Amino acid sequence: MCEFCIQHGEGKKWYLTMRNYSRELWEQCNRAEYMEDFGAQFEVRCGTAVAKLDAVKSIPVVYRFFRRMAMHKNKTLHWGQIVPIEDVEQILEMQDSIVRMPCVCRRLTTGRETRYCFGVGMDIMGMFGKYPDYSHGLEVLEKEEAVGLVRSFDKQGLVHSIWTFRTPYIGAVCNCDQDCMAYGIQFKTNLTQIMFRAEYVATVDWNKCNGCKKCLLNCQFGAIGYSNTMKRPTIDMNRCYGCGVCRSVCDKEAIALLDRAQFATLPW
Ligand code: SF4
Ligand code: SF4
Numbered sequence: 001m002c003e004f005c006i007q008h009g010e011g012k013k014w015y016l017t018m019r020n021y022s023r024e025l026w027e028q029c030n031r032a033e034y035m036e037d038f039g040a041q042f043e044v045r046c047g048t049a050v051a052k053l054d055a056v057k058s059i060p061v062v063y064r065f066f067r068r069m070a071m072h073k074n075k076t077l078h079w080g081q082i083v084p085i086e087d088v089e090q091i092l093e094m095q096d097s098i099v100r101m102p103c104v105c106r107r108l109t110t111g112r113e114t115r116y117c118f119g120v121g122m123d124i125m126g127m128f129g130k131y132p133d134y135s136h137g138l139e140v141l142e143k144e145e146a147v148g149l150v151r152s153f154d155k156q157g158l159v160h161s162i163w164t165f166r167t168p169y170i171g172a173v174c175n176c177d178q179d180c181m182a183y184g185i186q187f188k189t190n191l192t193q194i195m196f197r198a199e200y201v202a203t204v205d206w207n208k209c210n211g212c213k214k215c216l217l218n219c220q221f222g223a224i225g226y227s228n229t230m231k232r233p234t235i236d237m238n239r240c241y242g243c244g245v246c247r248s249v250c251d252k253e254a255i256a257l258l259d260r261a262q263f264a265t266l267p268w
């Protein structure tokens, strides 16, 4: 289990612990103000943080220091974890309120409005409804609708993740591709870590696989290679984020997710 499961999970996965979505937690530490401020200031704050890290990247000692500081701050305030579809379904089942909203970071990276972000928990409509950038795009979803959408995103290869607003309170379920800021910061440029990999890691059963290569196209993390000799895909567990979207396009049910904690040397 990841360090958040140990700190905030009450003996289970931290994102399946009801307390981390509760009103009791929401009412502590000025979370409503933090979340409002997060929405209003996202572009400025994110741009500044990325620019600072980028500026010191060529000075290793300074960069390592800033990177550690940024990770510590993000873990305290706004941290994510990749979550496969079956766990997202359990998370959505636990919610009283689900609101589909415009993506703050896709707007920053692409200039386009897309709505792959689900606010969960407390008063999302009340908080974001007053901002013109968000208000027209807010849509209250029934649980079944939300689950149906997330399943279709999974097929399209969108990676699911959950995000804290003053950890451990979880306020968002995201569905991302490479236009996501988190993907860019952590994976594309490796500026700093802002999310954990999933509690899982993928494996492929060559006896079931027919070598069609569909799974290769759905992996956003470059974790799947292909053996031309064996005519089968290979999964690099060290690169795998455990998102499971390769599995969703496999007609042969050849891909399974294993418990990451079984493999002591794998990164989180
Ligand atoms: S993390 Fe992904 S789903 Fe969430 S706002 Fe950013 S791009 Fe959208
Ligand atoms: S190989 Fe790993 S990272 Fe790539 S799609 Fe499959 S589960 Fe996700």
Ligand code: SF4
Binding pocket: 204, 208, 209, 210, 211, 212, 213, 214, 215, 216, 233, 249, 250, 251, 252, 253, 254, 255
């Ligand atoms: S999608 Fe499934 S059957 Fe096709 S190559 Fe990948 S593991 Fe094999």
